Amino acid sequence: MYIPAWPVLNPTSLFKPAGATIPFPLGCPGSSYFYVARNGIYHLMKSLVSCGVGVPAGSKEAAQAAYRRDADGGPDAQKAEPLVLVPDYHHGNEIYALKAAGAKLRYYPVKKNLDVDLDAIADLCDLEPKPLALYLTHFIGWPQPIIEIQSLCNRKNLILIEDCALSFLSEFEGRPLGTFGAYAVFCLYKTVPVPNGGVLVANNAVNPGTTAVRPCSAVSVTGPSIDLILRWIRSRNEFFGRALLTAKRAIGRTLTGANVRRLPIGDTGFDISNVNAGMSPICHTLLGRFGYEEIKERRRRNFRIVENLLRGNVALVDKTLNDGVCPLFFPLLVKHKQIAAASLAGRGIETVEFWNSGDPQSHQPGSSAEFLRRHLLELPIHQDVTPEAAEYSAKEILKLDVGLAA
Ligand SMILES: Cc1ncc(COP(=O)(O)O)c(C=O)c1O
Numbered sequence: 001m002y003i004p005a006w007p008v009l010n011p012t013s014l015f016k017p018a019g020a021t022i023p024f025p026l027g028c029p030g031s032s033y034f035y036v037a038r039n040g041i042y043h044l045m046k047s048l049v050s051c052g053v054g055v056p057a058g059s060k061e062a063a064q065a066a067y068r069r070d071a072d073g074g075p076d077a078q079k080a081e082p083l084v085l086v087p088d089y090h091h092g093n094e095i096y097a098l099k100a101a102g103a104k105l106r107y108y109p110v111k112k113n114l115d116v117d118l119d120a121i122a123d124l125c126d127l128e129p130k131p132l133a134l135y136l137t138h139f140i141g142w143p144q145p146i147i148e149i150q151s152l153c154n155r156k157n158l159i160l161i162e163d164c165a166l167s168f169l170s171e172f173e174g175r176p177l178g179t180f181g182a183y184a185v186f187c188l189y190k191t192v193p194v195p196n197g198g199v200l201v202a203n204n205a206v207n208p209g210t211t212a213v214r215p216c217s218a219v220s221v222t223g224p225s226i227d228l229i230l231r232w233i234r235s236r237n238e239f240f241g242r243a244l245l246t247a248k249r250a251i252g253r254t255l256t257g258a259n260v261r262r263l264p265i266g267d268t269g270f271d272i273s274n275v276n277a278g279m280s281p282i283c284h285t286l287l288g289r290f291g292y293e294e295i296k297e298r299r300r301r302n303f304r305i306v307e308n309l310l311r312g313n314v315a316l317v318d319k320t321l322n323d324g325v326c327p328l329f330f331p332l333l334v335k336h337k338q339i340a341a342a343s344l345a346g347r348g349i350e351t352v353e354f355w356n357s358g359d360p361q362s363h364q365p366g367s368s369a370e371f372l373r374r375h376l377l378e379l380p381i382h383q384d385v386t387p388e389a390a391e392y393s394a395k396e397i398l399k400l401d402v403g404l405a406a
Pocket of ligand 1: 035036037038039090091093094137163165166187197198266267
């Protein structure tokens with residue numbers, strides 16, 4: 001059995017007719033498309049730093065940005081750095097992009113159930129300097145308490161930026177995540193098999209990223225596209241697929257040796273020289289062809305299979321699969337992340353170790369974020385995982401005894 005961590009690309013997708021509907025934020029007038037989501041985050045923050053460029057004059061966001069500048073006072077007002085509230089549990093790429101754009105960050109705590117701590121956020125809003133924006137991450141498909149957060153943002157005069165990098169296709173009460181804030185970012189390649197793709201959407205403002213993008217090189221698209229197809233082959237024929245992937249990696253090493261520059265994907269870091277790279281045309285084509293309702297249904301089905309087998313046997317993150325949630329992974333609590341990941345890999349189950357580190361400035365010994373960094377492992381339940389494979393994963397977790405005790 002081989003269960004890939006991420007969705008794989010069935011090559012027939014390339015030849016399918018376009019589907020009837022595409023979900024938010026695809027095709028929206030306020031969307032701009034980048035090679036990776038962090039490029040969009042950078043452009044958004046840069047525009048807010050430089051006094052609300054990209055937000056219409058007279059809009060709430062422009063007024064807030066101007067207020068922050070003036071609050072700093074004097075002739076140096078233009079140099080004021082906007083302060084953004086950000087979660088202490090984070091990937092790192094979003095943080096590096098915000099910092100590179102000139103934002104100052106103030107960390108707020110995320111609880112063990114992956115919800116943000118609203119009381120702590122409210123308190124942090126009252127410290128000086130007052131924050132300009134709240135950066136809110138919807139973790140692995142679950143909505144944050146968005147209605148309460150919207151009202152807090154209104155009360156405290158904060159621009160709400162939703163990070164939906166892990167929550168494409170998820171909804172709250174019938175409304176897509178990413179439509180509640182002034183801005184939202186998405187990372188498409190985490191949910192669907194495209195070789196790259198991040199979106200910045202501006203809901204009621206001019207998108208600050210639309211003029212920035214330039215096409216990425218063909219060689220940057222070819223490698224990840226082939227990788228997605230080879231993983232699809234491997235999920236059908238372990239021996240053949242593995243051999244092809246090994247050969248592909250050797251070609252990659254040769255290209256690297258010959259200094260053929262490719263843009264990385266799925267990496268950690270922020271490279272300002274790549275910040276204008278756009279999503280490749282093949283992604284636009286593929287995105288029109290996926291069956292999004294089926295993707296969501298399969299993810300929810302697999303989540304339930306794993307949950308039913310694990311409940312009562314290992315500790316579970318306190319999350320309910322409410323209507324509208326499209327889970328990115330099954331959040332598996334394990335005793336030891338690296339050992340669990342290696343043991344499961346030995347049984348053909350690839351997992352993702354979100355997020356072992358993060359900005360050292362955010363670290364608080366004993367915090368829930370530290371607990372999550374140590375114990376939360378992401379188990380694949382995506383659309384290419386069959387019900388049998390989901391059941392196999394859950395049974396192997398129990399057999400290997402890697403789960404945190406219930
Ligand atoms: C929560 C979150 N936000 C933003 C990003 C940035 O996404 P990308 O890698 O597409 O730049 C990531 C992943 O890297 C992430 O996990």
